[in-house]
Amino acid sequence: MALPKDLALRFPGDFLFGVATAAYQIEGATSEDGRKPSIWDAFSKMPGRVYQRHSGDMACDHYHLWESDLDLIKSLGVDAYRFSIAWPRILPDGRGPVNEKGLDFYDRLIDGMVARGLKVYPTLYHWDLPLTLAGDGGWTARSTAEAFADYAEIVVKRLGDRMDALATINEPWCICHLSHLYGIHAPGEKSIEAFAASVHTLNLAHGLGVQAARAVKPDLPMGIVINAHSVYPVSDAPQDRQAAERAFQFNNGIFFEPMFEGSYPVDVLSAFGDHMDIRDGDLETIHQPLDWWGLNYYTPLRVKADTNASAVYPMAETVPPTPGPELTDIGWEVYEKGLSDLLKDLDTRYPLPDCYITENGACYNDEPQDGVVNDQRRIDYLEKHFGAIADAREAGVPVKGYFLWSLMDNFEWAEGYRMRFGIVHVDYGTQVRTLKNSALWYRAFLEAHRQG
Secondary structure, eight states: OOOOHHHHTTSOTTOEEEEEOOHHHHOOOTTSTTOOOBHHHHHTTSTTTSGGGOOTTTTTOHHHHHHHHHHHHHHHTOSEEEEEOOHHHHSTTSSSSOOHHHHHHHHHHHHHHHHTTOEEEEEEESSOOBHHHHHTTGGGSHHHHHHHHHHHHHHHHHHGGGOSOEEEEEOHHIIIIIIIISOOSTTOOOOHHHHHHHHHHHHHHHHHHHHHHHHHOTTSOEEEEEOOOOEEESSSOHHHHHHHHHHHIIIIIHHHHHHHHSSOOHHHHHHHGGGSOOOTTHHHHHOOOOSEEEEEOOOOEEEEEOOOTTOOTTOEEEOOOOOSTTBOTTSOBOOTHHHHHHHHHHHHHSOOOEEEEEEOOOOOOOOOBTTBOOOHHHHHHHHHHHHHHHHHHHTTOOEEEEEEEOSBOOOOGGGTTSSOOOSEEEETTTTEEEEOHHHHHHHHHHHHHHHO
16 A cells, blocks of 8 residues: 555644544443433433434443553554543432442543543533433533532543543534434424423533533633534525525534634524523633644535525525435535635634534445455545645645544434444444554555655
8 A cells, every 4th residue: 555645744743643532422331331312322312312212332342442442542653542421420410429330430541541542532512412401401401500510520520630622512503403303412402492492401500511621621722623514605696695694603613703702603593593592691701712723624615595475594405416426325415625724714704713624434335345444435535634634734824733523433313333433343243443544544644644
């Protein structure tokens, strides 16, 4: 395999490369050592919610295989590992007594990373809300934001001394839009009221979480991970361009503007403000200065104006991609220019700190043949997107690092285990890990990067 030297040379020597996972998607052991159920434990067992009622009960059994998984990460030659901490392991009821065995697990995991020379990039919340909190309203209840701040304080007190950076929340859009408006993710609500309430609660939780973490460890670099949408109109017609801007504000501005400017988009407030419990001082709390932010990018969003008389804000209709070779196995369009365009657009619109690509990758469901997983399409995807990141950097966007999603195949939420994003194949029956050709390519790329 030829070393991708030319591509590697487009990144400076101090550019950070890593891999990423999330707790519920890989850990398993959902009822061990004091952990109580999350909303995903409950949701995955409801009929019709998750493909074939797959769940994270076993997942990749990382809770027991973490040492060999860290060895695997180290063998790739990456600088850093991004993972999430399971709130229901630390505070099984979301608040109240601390579960020391939960903290012990992450103590061991982080110590193992440090011992292997891996930088530590945890996320406090990657969707596994303690089920007890859901009973109190979940993300529609202001009390959840307050509970999150307490959780952040507990985690940073115990683990913060070994963290290189900390993210509060992963992908607010999925937590609000997918989970409370479209009903696709846990808890499966389809309500404008629940959606609007969740947006403000989540933004507030982020701000309170940053404050709580900094009160314990003021020098810990704090950020958030946002799956911003790269929005394109399907035509140059004025109504489609206007729809694209509304879709941008509805999907992106609803988080970026309060977090980075201390206000909500005017149209968002007009449409949903009555359902958002915005109190004096909230926007100042949300608008915490951040040290970095993370972008998760996979695919563009193409929209046209929704001219239906009953259309509601943002009056933009999503146009599905055309079937063809440039779709991944989950049906997402491959469009690397969407990444560079989005990075430049966001950097122009908002006063943003340094950026890290905290997730990027592709779903291709190639299986081992004689011990080899030939996922050339994933390699092609990565090459294109690495080039797009380099393009954005050369245009002046301060992108400082990249985390590939994902280290290994895992529980892909509503899709269960049928969709595979890993550069390492997992046989869920045996838990055998097999490096795919994309993992070998990434290792070669990283070696070329180190050699300069």
